[in-house]
Amino acid sequence: MAAILNCIGVSDLIVRLVLLLMFVCSTYGGGCTFPESWTGSWFQSGNPGLIAINSTHIQLKGECIEMDSTDKFLLYDRSDDSYRCMVIHEKHRYVLQYKESPNWSKDTLSTICEQISGDAPLFSMFRKEPRPVPQPCPFHPAPFTFTYNRGTGDCANPPSRAEACTDDSRLLLRYMACPDVPGTESNVEELVCLATWKEGSTRYLVGQISQVQRRNSIASDEDTFRCFIYKGQHSDRGMTYNIAQSGDASCNGVSSPTDGSRIMRLTNSDDEHNRCHFPSWIVEHHKWFSLDHSHQYHFTTKNATLKIMNADGSFEEKRLVCHSILEQKDKKFIKLVAHVTRGCESGHMCLWFVRRDTGVLELRQGAALWDAAAPACRAAPQPHHTLVGESPYTAI
Known part of the structure; x- marks a missing residue:
């Protein structure tokens, strides 16, 4: 009898718990x-x-x-x-x-x-x-010159400069100090683009900014996360962007592309793709390889850009844009200056191409990057590299 009563008591308790759960x-x-x-x-x-x-x-x-x-x-x-x-x-x-x-x-x-x-x-x-994967920055094609305003007036002279990195999710911002505008200073920042979205006609960007001069210092998320509102439009010189940046690690305080803690106006400074093109006897193969196949040489963007990377594509090393042709002979030799981007570092470099046979090239590169194009070919070149095309039997 006690066992039966205990059983009834347990059942009653279960019922009560079920009813309580249903009520909750x-x-x-x-x-x-x-x-x-x-x-x-x-x-x-x-x-x-x-x-x-x-x-x-x-x-x-x-x-x-x-x-x-x-x-x-x-x-x-x-x-x-x-x-x-x-x-x-x-x-x-x-x-x-x-x-x-x-x-x-x-x-x-x-x-x-x-x-x-x-x-x-x-x-x-x-x-x-999990760590976000950066995405391409919406401001292209770089490079740009830009003016900026932190609330004390436009800093326009000397102009600041925005440069592309080999990773198109990064943009290098070189701020110049304007003697007639208080609060401006020379500074270099690297912007990593993480997220973009659109609300109506308003476009937003979230990115992280790091100070290049203090790259080894530890910066907090409060110091690096920033929100931007931007608007691009075509102009006589190409694309122009108005950009407003938040003053802290939020999207507060930015209401339009011209209203923020810091506002910028980016303008295409020079479309170097229009300067020159690699000749047809080089770009007959869009992909070339070093003899040991450790590096790949890929011509893109209407035969004006050369990307040099590991053959497996795991790491992009350099992006070279044809700047000016100095000398060429028939379909066998060309000497030119290219604008080079390596990481977020950029400059000018001399290149020598010699055609040794169908599908076989010899490439020499300058030993250093130069800020200006003029002196890039004055120094002696590095030892040559032999390149073979994807299909060395393709006829010209």
Whole structure:
């Protein structure tokens, strides 16, 4: 008899627990999950550490218990037994933006979401882990000259310069100091582009900026993450970009391409692809290889650009754009100056090409990069490299 009573008691307890669970689920919406793409660690300006997000929980915010459509979430914070509504938008797989209500007592999702005022602050979170993969910067084709303004006037003379890197997700910004504009100084920054998106006609960019002169120093995420609004338009000289940059690691304080903590105007400085082209007897093969096949030489962009990289494509070493032809003989020899980009370093270099046979070239390169084109061929060349085409039997 005791065993039977105990059994009845256990069953009654189970029933009570099930009813309680059903009550909780009906009261709080039955739980919810965030998109899988949000899982990871995120940086938000003003927070001392990273914010972890998993399928049901946002660190410092609470557990997801109910959602409405795809952007409104009701979160429960056990630490103070409070609720909050978060309206979250995924702008890019590396950028989340949200507004939130104040902490609230238990109520419906719609009621708590109504507590978010129209002028509530907009918060931005930038992905840190898994590590974001940079994407091509939207400003092209470099190089550009640019003016900038930090609120004390346009720094236009001498002009600053933006240069491409071999990795098209990077842009080198060389700021010049203007004697007549207070607060300007010579500085070199490297911009790594991480995310772009569009809202209406407004285009956004999130990137990280590092000080080239202090590359070995440790910079915080607060110092490096920046948000930009930009607009490109065609001009007589090519593309022109108006760019506004945020003053901190958020997207606050930028409202248009001409309103931000720092505004810039980039203008194409020189389309070097129009200077000259590699001759047909070189570009008959768009791909050439060193004899040991350790390096690949790839001609692109209407026969004006040569990329030199490891043969497996794992690491791009140099990008060479034809600048000026100094000497050429028939279809056997050419001497030219190329504008070279190696990493984020750039300059001018002399090149000598000799055709030894069908599908066989000899290449000599200058020993150094020069700021100007004129002196690039004055020094003796390095030892030659023999190149073979993809198909050495292709006739001219």
